[in-house]
Amino acid sequence: xxxxxxxxxxxxxxxxxxxxxxxxxxTVPAVMRFIRTQIRQSxxxxxxxxxxxxxxxNRTPDAPLSAAAEHLGLSNPAMSRLVDGxxxxxxxxxxxxxxxxxxxxxxxxxxGREMLECVRGAxxxxxxxxxxxxxxxxxxxVSHAMTIMRAVFDAxxxxxx
Amino acid sequence: xxxxxxxxxxxxxxxxxxxxxxxxxxTVPAVMRFIRTQIRQSxxxxxxxxxxxxxxxNRTPDAPLSAAAEHLGLSNPAMSRLVDGxxxxxxxxxxxxxxxxxxxxxxxxxxGREMLECVRGAxxxxxxxxxxxxxxxxxxxVSHAMTIMRAVFDAxxxxxx
DNA sequence: TATTGTTATACTCTATAACTATA
DNA sequence: TATAGTTATAGAGTATAACAATA
Numbered sequence: 001x002x003x004x005x006x007x008x009x010x011x012x013x014x015x016x017x018x019x020x021x022x023x024x025x026x027t028v029p030a031v032m033r034f035i036r037t038q039i040r041q042s043x044x045x046x047x048x049x050x051x052x053x054x055x056x057x058n059r060t061p062d063a064p065l066s067a068a069a070e071h072l073g074l075s076n077p078a079m080s081r082l083v084d085g086x087x088x089x090x091x092x093x094x095x096x097x098x099x100x101x102x103x104x105x106x107x108x109x110x111x112g113r114e115m116l117e118c119v120r121g122a123x124x125x126x127x128x129x130x131x132x133x134x135x136x137x138x139x140x141x142v143s144h145a146m147t148i149m150r151a152v153f154d155a156x157x158x159x160x161x
Numbered sequence: 162x163x164x165x166x167x168x169x170x171x172x173x174x175x176x177x178x179x180x181x182x183x184x185x186x187x188t189v190p191a192v193m194r195f196i197r198t199q200i201r202q203s204x205x206x207x208x209x210x211x212x213x214x215x216x217x218x219n220r221t222p223d224a225p226l227s228a229a230a231e232h233l234g235l236s237n238p239a240m241s242r243l244v245d246g247x248x249x250x251x252x253x254x255x256x257x258x259x260x261x262x263x264x265x266x267x268x269x270x271x272x273g274r275e276m277l278e279c280v281r282g283a284x285x286x287x288x289x290x291x292x293x294x295x296x297x298x299x300x301x302x303v304s305h306a307m308t309i310m311r312a313v314f315d316a317x318x319x320x321x322x
Numbered sequence: 323t324a325t326t327g328t329t330a331t332a333c334t335c336t337a338t339a340a341c342t343a344t345a
Numbered sequence: 346t347a348t349a350g351t352t353a354t355a356g357a358g359t360a361t362a363a364c365a366a367t368a
Contacts, residue, residue, distance in 0.1 A: 015303070017290075018285065018289050020292055023311070024196075025281070027311045073197065127186065134178070142309055144176075146185060149191075149192060
């Protein structure tokens with residue numbers, strides 16, 4: 001990628017891992033705050049952990065509880081409680097796995113899917129609006145970085161977990 | 162920025178606001194999960210909201226309570242409780258503002274600053290480690306995007322707040 | 323015995339409503 | 346009366362420890 005190198009040089013950037021780490025720690029919580037606020041303001045009465053759990057269950061057919069817990073970085077008891085709430089609200093269904101009766105098979109209900117789409121749409125649209133002033137190049141940069149970071153942090157199960 | 166345009170074209174990217182929004186919503190929670198886990202694993206007994214509050218108070222001399230609440234996107238009562246805990250732990254000091262006795266002047270204690278530096282250092286170093294495999298160009302991309310996003314979301318006080 | 327999940331218990335986080343003190 | 350913060354109350358999020366059921 002010669003061209004990237006040229007740009008980097010012409011912009012006088014000097015990004016090393018430590019700089020990136022500092023900037024991520026400065027930036028990501030602010031974005032998360034925005035997302036959490038938008039989820040709340042969607043008025044659907046769903047919280048961020050519930051939203052994340054719904055997202056995971058929606059794309060993971062017959063998800064066992066521990067997979068959901070692991071994805072969100074929670075303990076099994078915490079996830080069990082979370083799922084309690086989602087089941088009580090009729091958004092998620094608990095079934096026993098067919099192959100192993102110890103294990104759960106979590107699934108999203110039609111109501112849950114509708115809720116998920118609705119909230120996700122609202123948040124996406126607010127996120128998009130907030131980026132109204134960005135130039136095409138800036139959007140490319142954000143998009144590219146998100147792809148890189150997803151590869152790094154989706155995989156990253158921090159040591160000790 | 163002609164060169165960026167060339168790269169964008171050569172990489173066949175097509176990032177619009179909606180795509181970025183989708184990717185942010187997919188990526189940022191995973192990074193946040195990593196950060197929260199690392200804060201916990203620093204073993205200092207400090208939580209993410211406490212860490213964020215400490216960070217804000219550290220760089221905002223004599224911060225009023227409401228400024229801290231606003232920065233984190235919390236209600237004043239929620240922040241009051243958070244500060245309770247930090248004061249109880251000896252990390253933050255509550256004083257009355259000199260000009261207005263209704264208002265607080267929050268400050269970080271030496272112990273608080275030490276704690277903050279320690280946890281922040283640990284998290285930064287784990288973040289840096291996680292990016293070990295990235296090429297120079299990828300680090301530049303992340304760094305650049307973080308700068309753009311900070312400008313967007315630091316300012317963005319979502320509607321209704 | 324090891325694995326999967328739940329219950330028990332105890333905090334922290336967070337909101338809204340009601341209140342106090344100051345301006 | 347309006348503002349800054351706290352207290353009251355309630356519920357969600359989260360952990361560790363202990364437990365039950367299954368493999």
